[in-house]
Amino acid sequence: MSANETPHFFSIAHDALEELVFSAEYDGRPSFALLQGHHDNQKVHINGFSSLQVVNLENAFNAVRKTLNEHLVVQTRTQLLGDDGVNPIHPSMGWFISQPGASAKPSDEILRVHFSLFNLPHISLLIYDPLSKRIALYNCDEKLQIRNKAFEVLPTEQTHHA
Secondary structure, three states: OOOOOOOOOEEEEHHHHHHHHHHHHHOOEEEEEEEEEEEOEEEEEEEEEEEEOOOOOOHHHHHHHHHHHHHHHHHHHHHHHHHOOOOEEEEEEEEEEOOOOOOOOOOOOHHHHHHHHHHOOOOOOOEEEOOOOOOOEEEEEEOOOOEEOOOOOHHHHHHHOO
């Protein structure tokens, strides 16, 4: 799949989704994480996350950008120096944000972050509202229009590379 093709199938590992939801509900404050996984043949598979942390929704851009930059530096260093297999770095497949009271709909600030930092069609935005218990997955189409996408929750072993 090229960077400009829109994926047609999305899946999330059950254990990763369960942990994200638990964390969002436990603290109750807005939080975000980078989603990890892989994409191939019009499919995006999310099988983990990193950098889960509390975020101020009014200033989400700076926090997400800083974390994404740190992740990319570590990923690049790992690729250049070789990975010892102890702490593998997986590519970012997008990001998760909990947004209490928003019914899993992206705010203007969340859309700004997504379009500025994650504007490829295979990059996902997963939003969870711990108050309404609603969850939604979004991504951009070829025209960079944000779209709500259906996704399947799979047992963890089905979302990893074969």
